[in-house]
Amino acid sequence: MLKTMTVPFVDLVAQYDSIKEEVDRAISEVVSTAAFVGGKWVNEFAEAFAAELGVKHCVPVGNGTDAIYIVLRMLGVGSGDEVIVPATSWISTSEVVSQTGARPVFVDVDQCMHMDVSKVEAVVTDRTKAIIPVHLYGQAAEMDAIVEIANRHGLYIVEDCAQAHFASYKGRRVGLFGVAGTFSFYPGKNLGAYGDAGAIVTDDDELALRCRMYANHGALKKHEHQMEGINSRLDGIQAAVLLVKLARIHHWNRKRAEIADRYDRLLLDIPGVTTPVRRGSASHVFHLYVIKCDRRDELRSWLGRHNVATAIHYPTPLPLLPAYRYLRQGPCDFPSATEAHRRIVSLPMYPEMPDDHVAYVASAIREFAARSCS
Numbered sequence: 115m116l117k118t119m120t121v122p123f124v125d126l127v128a129q130y131d132s133i134k135e136e137v138d139r140a141i142s143e144v145v146s147t148a149a150f151v152g153g154k155w156v157n158e159f160a161e162a163f164a165a166e167l168g169v170k171h172c173v174p175v176g177n178g179t180d181a182i183y184i185v186l187r188m189l190g191v192g193s194g195d196e197v198i199v200p201a202t203s204w205i206s207t208s209e210v211v212s213q214t215g216a217r218p219v220f221v222d223v224d225q226c227m228h229m230d231v232s233k234v235e236a237v238v239t240d241r242t243k244a245i246i247p248v249h250l251y252g253q254a255a256e257m258d259a260i261v262e263i264a265n266r267h268g269l270y271i272v273e274d275c276a277q278a279h280f281a282s283y284k285g286r287r288v289g290l291f292g293v294a295g296t297f298s299f300y301p302g303k304n305l306g307a308y309g310d311a312g313a314i315v316t317d318d319d320e321l322a323l324r325c326r327m328y329a330n331h332g333a334l335k336k337h338e339h340q341m342e343g344i345n346s347r348l349d350g351i352q353a354a355v356l357l358v359k360l361a362r363i364h365h366w367n368r369k370r371a372e373i374a375d376r377y378d379r380l381l382l383d384i385p386g387v388t389t390p391v392r393r394g395s396a397s398h399v400f401h402l403y404v405i406k407c408d409r410r411d412e413l414r415s416w417l418g419r420h421n422v423a424t425a426i427h428y429p430t431p432l433p434l435l436p437a438y439r440y441l442r443q444g445p446c447d448f449p450s451a452t453e454a455h456r457r458i459v460s461l462p463m464y465p466e467m468p469d470d471h472v473a474y475v476a477s478a479i480r481e482f483a484a485r486s487c488s
């Protein structure tokens with residue numbers, strides 16, 4: 115029998131403890147100078163993030179969902195258009211397409227739970243305007259093929275990088291492959307604020323300018339509204355926190371990768387358990403460590419009884435959610451996603467996760483497999 119430990123899925127307080135003094139000082143400076151919305155910290159963070167990524171513009175916005183929406187709107191995507199999205203993602207990816215008036219067109223996923231590039235061409239029509247690859251779980255999607263298809267059909271690529279800060283594909287950072295990349299800084303993401311926050315990155319001067327305006331009521335200067343827009347701004351406190359954390363992101367991403375390697379080794383030969391498939395051409399920043407298991411629900415309750423928290427990202431493929439019933443698609447339209455969503459389970463993963471927790475989770479899984487086989 116294992117000696118019981120309590121293993122949380124993530125521990126955001128552990129990270130705060132490691133940067134407490136710097137973060138507290140930064141927040142207090144924002145408050146004492148009343149730089150609540152916009153201002154010095156927001157500009158500094160946007161510049162630092164763009165520089166670190168190696169992109170010309172970073173437009174800070176209110177959250178990662180708005181980031182995609184704003185880009186699509188400013189590209190002119192709207193009613194009558196179609197936008198290709200993967201069947202597996204957080205609903206933001208497809209939701210924002212509908213918000214513009216366009217229609218999300220779902221594509222089944224591959225082993226990495228990314229858009230299956232061999233199934234994209236079949237759904238391109240003369241109404242298709244854009245394609246949104248999602249670098250799900252922190253691993254870059256198959257960008258060579260996506261870029262090739264997008265070029266052939268004249269489609270915009272908007273990369274959803276919400277789970278993949280500083281991941282790369284063939285040595286190039288995600289977010290830089292298409293016309294724009296979008297990021298979320300939701301607290302649990304690899305680079306997380308202490309509330310909602312997001313950003314758009316692009317090398318396109320005109321698009322950056324339009325996104326910046328649109329996110330701020332269509333104005334660059336107060337009262338000079340060039341168009342109607344929305345209110346989606348990054349606030350000073352979030353920017354100050356993000357600036358402190360940006361200095362450590364590569365270290366934290368490395369820690370995640372080390373934990374993933376450790377999991378991989380410990381879970382290697384367990385029957386019925388598949389560790390995350392790694393794409394040779396892509397780096398993986400392990401926002402999530404997702405295994406596949408034949409008896410997923412039993413494994414989850416077993417782990418729960420051993421005080422190991424797990425999660426499922428995500429229980430249902432997007433097109434099979436009630437929200438998309440109107441598309442009249444079923445499991446047969448997305449065979450890989452349907453099969454995979456029954457088997458995926460996300461294990462605890464955060465940079466500060468102690469080694470003995472990783473070992474404990476792996477032993478608990480090994481014990482589960484041994485019992486089920488005997």
Ligand SMILES: *Cc1c(COP(=O)(O)O)cnc(C)c1O
Nearest residue numbers: 177178179204206276298299300
């Ligand atoms: C988190 C997430 C978003 C949305 O980000 P928010 O900041 O929560 O709006 C979009 N896409 C994916 C894949 C995400 O994981």
